[in-house]
Amino acid sequence: MALVIRNVHLPSQQGSGDEGLWNVHCQKGRVVRVEHAAQSSRRLAPRVLKLPAFLRPGRELDARGKGILLPSLCHAHIHIDKCFLLDQCRPLRSGSFEEALKITSEAKTRFALNMDDVYARGHRLITESIANGVTSLRAHVEVDNIVGFDCLDIALQLKSDFARVCDIQIAVFAQDPLFDDADAASLGANHDLLSRASRREGVSAVGSAPYVEHTPAQQQHNLSAVLALALARDLHLDLHLDYTLDPATPPLLPILLEQLRQTHWPAHRKVTIGHGTRYTLFAAADWDALDIGDLPVAFVALPQSDMYMMGRTADQARLAPRGTLPVPYMAARGLEVALSVNNVDNPFTPQGSADPLVLCPLGVAIYQDATEETLRTLLVRPGPWIYQKCVSTAAKSSVGLGAREALLRPEPGAQADFVLLHDNASVRSAVLDPCYTRTTIRGGVVVASRRGVEWGAWQARKTAPAYVFGVPVRWDIWIVFWVVVGLWGGWRVGVLLDA
Numbered sequence: 320m321a322l323v324i325r326n327v328h329l330p331s332q333q334g335s336g337d338e339g340l341w342n343v344h345c346q347k348g349r350v351v352r353v354e355h356a357a358q359s360s361r362r363l364a365p366r367v368l369k370l371p372a373f374l375r376p377g378r379e380l381d382a383r384g385k386g387i388l389l390p391s392l393c394h395a396h397i398h399i400d401k402c403f404l405l406d407q408c409r410p411l412r413s414g415s416f417e418e419a420l421k422i423t424s425e426a427k428t429r430f431a432l433n434m435d436d437v438y439a440r441g442h443r444l445i446t447e448s449i450a451n452g453v454t455s456l457r458a459h460v461e462v463d464n465i466v467g468f469d470c471l472d473i474a475l476q477l478k479s480d481f482a483r484v485c486d487i488q489i490a491v492f493a494q495d496p497l498f499d500d501a502d503a504a505s506l507g508a509n510h511d512l513l514s515r516a517s518r519r520e521g522v523s524a525v526g527s528a529p530y531v532e533h534t535p536a537q538q539q540h541n542l543s544a545v546l547a548l549a550l551a552r553d554l555h556l557d558l559h560l561d562y563t564l565d566p567a568t569p570p571l572l573p574i575l576l577e578q579l580r581q582t583h584w585p586a587h588r589k590v591t592i593g594h595g596t597r598y599t600l601f602a603a604a605d606w607d608a609l610d611i612g613d614l615p616v617a618f619v620a621l622p623q624s625d626m627y628m629m630g631r632t633a634d635q636a637r638l639a640p641r642g643t644l645p646v647p648y649m650a651a652r653g654l655e656v657a658l659s660v661n662n663v664d665n666p667f668t669p670q671g672s673a674d675p676l677v678l679c680p681l682g683v684a685i686y687q688d689a690t691e692e693t694l695r696t697l698l699v700r701p702g703p704w705i706y707q708k709c710v711s712t713a714a715k716s717s718v719g720l721g722a723r724e725a726l727l728r729p730e731p732g733a734q735a736d737f738v739l740l741h742d743n744a745s746v747r748s749a750v751l752d753p754c755y756t757r758t759t760i761r762g763g764v765v766v767a768s769r770r771g772v773e774w775g776a777w778q779a780r781k782t783a784p785a786y787v788f789g790v791p792v793r794w795d796i797w798i799v800f801w802v803v804v805g806l807w808g809g810w811r812v813g814v815l816l817d818a
């Protein structure tokens with residue numbers, strides 16, 4: 320099936336001196352031709368030869384010069400089992416991490432009683448994500464002695480059900496401690512469950528949250544145990560790591576890097592670090608001392624969760640610091656870094672939606688970076704083109720789903736995965752105010768289309784519908800109807816009187 324996306328802006332061309340509108344031709348899931356829209360219209364001249372749309376093979380999308388075509392979006396880090404959960408939880412009081420963990424654990428005890436609900440919530444998250452422009456995601460699903468394999472079973476079902484429209488990577492994840500208690504010297508039941516889960520067909524990554532362990536020694540043991548599981552199963556490693564702003568808590572990152580070298584970590588398996596808020600306390604010298612070298616390590620900032628959770632103090636007169644990874648700084652240092660949503664509608668992140676693009680305007684505020692010069696730099700230099708990349712190509716790369724330097728200009732032969740933003744004509748506009756109306760394309764096929772409908776009382780010719788006997792009517796037609804009925808009635812009366 321062929322698809323042509325006409326009269327669209329391309330992010331790579333803006334500021335390059337070769338701007339204008341483009342047509343992107345796709346066939347069999349790949350881009351086959353990219354050309355100036357003007358060239359295309361000349362080729363079709365004289366216009367009388369142009370076939371009507373219903374007779375042309377394939378499908379056409381016409382952006383009419385108002386939209387921009389971006390690489391499709393990716394959730395580098397999202398929890399599909401504990402989303403849309405707030406309605407099932409008791410009210411939040413402190414908002415602390417401990418409260419979120421406790422309330423979520425209570426909710427998890429009810430998962431097994433209503434598996435349809437676990438499926439429905441995950442289904443809603445994926446559906447909304449695709450409508451936003453997402454065609455790939457890494458889904459974290461919890462495995463522990465509360466939920467067992469219930470969340471994993473549902474995630475595998477969702478992965479299968481959405482296989483035609485979205486790449487779903489499953490990361491089995493221990494949010495709870497791997498040690499049974501603070502005195503335990505050896506790994507407990509949760510580690511055993513995680514080990515068994517990591518063997519399941521369809522699992523791509525394994526991970527944990529070492530910071531939830533009771534002691535520093537257990538935290539290090541948690542880290543090395545999950546790394547060993549990933550190595551043994553040849554899986555990606557995905558860690559919720561160093562989620563603190565406490566300067567007295569030393570980061571585990573240097574220990575992780577050391578272990579990756581000692582174990583000769585394979586280059587084809589990604590190590591993804593989520594949160595990492597402790598690194599916001601790093602000085603430049605600390606970043607200099609960090610020896611990542613050629614290790615396949617990527618960082619994922621989760622600002623909606625990080626900024627909700629981190630840096631809380633009893634003194635409400637002082638706002639908490641921006642406790643989230645300094646993404647532009649890290650990107651400028653050549654580190655691989657992405658932005659992601661993490662949680663939607665749960666005690667860890669009550670606010671926000673499943674739209675990765677909302678992280679762009681949020682990022683501009685967090686990083687205080689929207690100067691024209693910086694935006695131009697972001698446009699023309701492929702490396703630090705941070706914001707869009709962070710929710711599209713860099714996000715895919717950070718979870719091992721594509722090359723880091725994937726080209727922003729669709730090239731012949733490239734996978735035809737795009738999101739068309741219909742009301743953003745530039746990267747600047749898409750970053751600062753991403754539009755609602757979007758079309759999601761995966762493998763050269765339209766997989767979702769979202770349109771906004773606007774009505775305002777100031778729009779004189781577009782009146783709101785009125786209802787008569789439950790039927791929507793337009794008053795102008797209604798008046799004409801009664802005039803016609805009146806004339807007809809008068810004529811009939813006249814006829815009767817004549818008779």
Ligand SMILES: [Zn+2]
Nearest residue numbers: 459559593661
């Ligand atoms: Zn997470």
